[in-house]
Amino acid sequence: MEQKSLSEIAKRVLQLMHILPPSESDGPRLPPFLDRCAQCNKQLSNRAPIYMYGDLQGFCSPGCRNLRIDLDEEKAKANKSSQRTRRS
Numbered sequence: 001m002e003q004k005s006l007s008e009i010a011k012r013v014l015q016l017m018h019i020l021p022p023s024e025s026d027g028p029r030l031p032p033f034l035d036r037c038a039q040c041n042k043q044l045s046n047r048a049p050i051y052m053y054g055d056l057q058g059f060c061s062p063g064c065r066n067l068r069i070d071l072d073e074e075k076a077k078a079n080k081s082s083q084r085t086r087r088s
């Protein structure tokens with residue numbers, strides 16, 4: 001019987017999701033995609049809060065994140081309206 005228990009699978013997933021290695025002297029290292037703010041390119045610190053959004057994007061502040069969300073919504077709207085016009 002090789003059926004894995006749910007807790008075994010959950011444990012494996014948690015291990016895979018553990019992208020932040022245990023802290024060394026300098027504190028936890030940030031993964032490369034969280035190195036800089038995806039909006040203003042400011043260096044992110046592992047001591048300051050990081051604001052996450054979308055495909056593993058990190059932002060230095062809610063303002064930067066909101067800017068990106070606004071841009072994405074504009075894009076989505078543009079896509080929708082272009083699809084609509086194509087239909088007629």
Ligand SMILES: [Zn+2]
Pocket residue numbers: 037038039040041042059060061064
């Ligand atoms: Zn920023």
